Amino acid sequence: MIGHNRRRMTGAECLADMLAGYGVTHVFMVPAVLRRTFAEMERRTKIARIHTHGEKSAAYMADGYARASGRPGLCMAQVIGALNLAAGLRDAYLAHSPVIAFTGGRDPATKFRKVYQEVDDVPAFEPVTKFNATVDDVARFPDMVRQAFRSAVSGTPGPVHLQFRGNEGQVDAEEAEMEPLVEALFARLPPFRPQPELPHVRAALDLLQNAERPVIVAGGGVRASGAAPELVALAEQLAIPVATSLNGKDAIPGAHPLSVGAVGTYSRESANRVVNQADLVCFVGTETGGMTTHFWAVPKIGTPAIQIDINAEALGRNYPLSAAVLGDAKVTLARMGELADRKTAAKRKAWLDQVRAICNEWREKYRPLLTSDAVPMRPERICAELSEHVPENAIVVVDTGHAGMWMGGMYDLRHPQQSYMRSAGHLGWAFPAGLGAKCGAPERPVIVFTGDAGFWYHIGEVETAVRWRMNTVVVVNNNSSGNQSKRGFDRVYGGKQTEQALELWTYTKVNFAKIAEDMGALGIRVEKPAEFAPALHRALAANRPVILDVVTDIDALAPVAVS
Numbered sequence: 001m002i003g004h005n006r007r008r009m010t011g012a013e014c015l016a017d018m019l020a021g022y023g024v025t026h027v028f029m030v031p032a033v034l035r036r037t038f039a040e041m042e043r044r045t046k047i048a049r050i051h052t053h054g055e056k057s058a059a060y061m062a063d064g065y066a067r068a069s070g071r072p073g074l075c076m077a078q079v080i081g082a083l084n085l086a087a088g089l090r091d092a093y094l095a096h097s098p099v100i101a102f103t104g105g106r107d108p109a110t111k112f113r114k115v116y117q118e119v120d121d122v123p124a125f126e127p128v129t130k131f132n133a134t135v136d137d138v139a140r141f142p143d144m145v146r147q148a149f150r151s152a153v154s155g156t157p158g159p160v161h162l163q164f165r166g167n168e169g170q171v172d173a174e175e176a177e178m179e180p181l182v183e184a185l186f187a188r189l190p191p192f193r194p195q196p197e198l199p200h201v202r203a204a205l206d207l208l209q210n211a212e213r214p215v216i217v218a219g220g221g222v223r224a225s226g227a228a229p230e231l232v233a234l235a236e237q238l239a240i241p242v243a244t245s246l247n248g249k250d251a252i253p254g255a256h257p258l259s260v261g262a263v264g265t266y267s268r269e270s271a272n273r274v275v276n277q278a279d280l281v282c283f284v285g286t287e288t289g290g291m292t293t294h295f296w297a298v299p300k301i302g303t304p305a306i307q308i309d310i311n312a313e314a315l316g317r318n319y320p321l322s323a324a325v326l327g328d329a330k331v332t333l334a335r336m337g338e339l340a341d342r343k344t345a346a347k348r349k350a351w352l353d354q355v356r357a358i359c360n361e362w363r364e365k366y367r368p369l370l371t372s373d374a375v376p377m378r379p380e381r382i383c384a385e386l387s388e389h390v391p392e393n394a395i396v397v398v399d400t401g402h403a404g405m406w407m408g409g410m411y412d413l414r415h416p417q418q419s420y421m422r423s424a425g426h427l428g429w430a431f432p433a434g435l436g437a438k439c440g441a442p443e444r445p446v447i448v449f450t451g452d453a454g455f456w457y458h459i460g461e462v463e464t465a466v467r468w469r470m471n472t473v474v475v476v477n478n479n480s481s482g483n484q485s486k487r488g489f490d491r492v493y494g495g496k497q498t499e500q501a502l503e504l505w506t507y508t509k510v511n512f513a514k515i516a517e518d519m520g521a522l523g524i525r526v527e528k529p530a531e532f533a534p535a536l537h538r539a540l541a542a543n544r545p546v547i548l549d550v551v552t553d554i555d556a557l558a559p560v561a562v563s
């Protein structure tokens, strides 16, 4: 009964009990914030307090934890670190990941008096959160923490910020009559599965069944909903090819005969060609944003489209719709599967032949690079080796930029139990996110793919990984540069860069394996393609954090999107 368990307690006791009650196993932070709460966590809970080397990486770890576990990830900072933490919420916001951030904040007794380290941080959280609020009175701990969880996981998920009074959130030392009530419903995604309206389902299904060249574009909403099995079942029943966004890449294994690859800007040519030849596009759990549609060129605006989403505001935002279905992806696709008429699949035989030909053309075109024995190694070969050797239940965590292009386009998931998580745009996200993912899913192997520029960002977290035995394997595509930028600088230098222009995108040659060893991780350096698979297997068996430093070709550039 609500209110039944009210008793006099400190904010710290209440917060520790509530976080444990919500199933939180790890919090990521730079102290000093909510110190008493940390002491209570030790006394009352088993929550691991992961002390990181920066607030941004703490936020990225919480994000990786959330995406891997389906439960909110917690990160924290004192007042001076608050904006570093806010910067780290930006990727979670873009990727719709349920991260909850706690910071220390201003005290009414001293604000505006030039207090050490203080500015008003709250407005900076506004653009990267769904709910951004202050907790000024200890008696508000229970309802505000509940609202934080409710908001983070509901509808389209996303980050939440609570600022606790006091630069270190010292309000947690105060006492009140409180009940540390937990609403288990909001401890994980999705709290509810709204059913679609039947007439809308029938309208969408009619269009799909009558189409001769339909394609499904599946997004991150499919993974948030756990709807991959229903998606694949519907595609198989009706013989419809499936493209994915980068965020939805694990909605269907790349090895599935109906999979055409990731569509959009960081994409696979076959996916863009198939989507652009379709006579009907069915968007599921995707915002139809710029990256997924190659800035609304794939498919072209005006292509007949239908869309399924849990958020009504997403329906039709970028493509006028012939049918819109509001509902949870899993229950909506399941309902469509129940009502589907398998016989209509026959009319798509010619389309499927055409789609297979397009996919085979892609594979033949890139086979020489995917199997290349060149030294220094080609990144395509790393992707092909990963497709082959990543364990069946692994989580692969991928950085952005070139890493997003290489893996988005060239890597194939081979098993429905494999997961794929990607940076929504921030270079340097993948390594800390991969450490957080390992905390969120400790029983699963976690493999990070990042460039060296991406790895440099948070290299100090190797020490955190060692200290906390976060046994993530990090594959560094080490070309001693941020060579995705090469094309752009070629362009602005009129086709040929000056010698000096190299200072804009190249680095000193560094052996990351050696640096990692020094910090207590296992470092493995790979210089030849044949060494990669044995090194990966050794890394996976090591049960330690591993940096697999792969020396690659600085002239290797990922193919640009076809539209």
Ligand SMILES: Cc1ncc(C[n+]2csc(CCOP(=O)(O)OP(=O)(O)O)c2C)c(N)n1
Pocket (backbone or CB within 6 Å): 400, 401, 402, 403, 425, 426, 427, 450, 451, 452, 453, 454, 455, 477, 479, 481, 482, 483, 484, 485
């Ligand atoms: C926070 C942030 N700053 C800048 C960029 C722009 N950016 C995208 S890729 C890239 C270089 C990537 O280098 P690396 O990770 O080494 O991969 P490579 O291109 O060498 O394969 C940069 C600077 C970004 N995506 N995010």
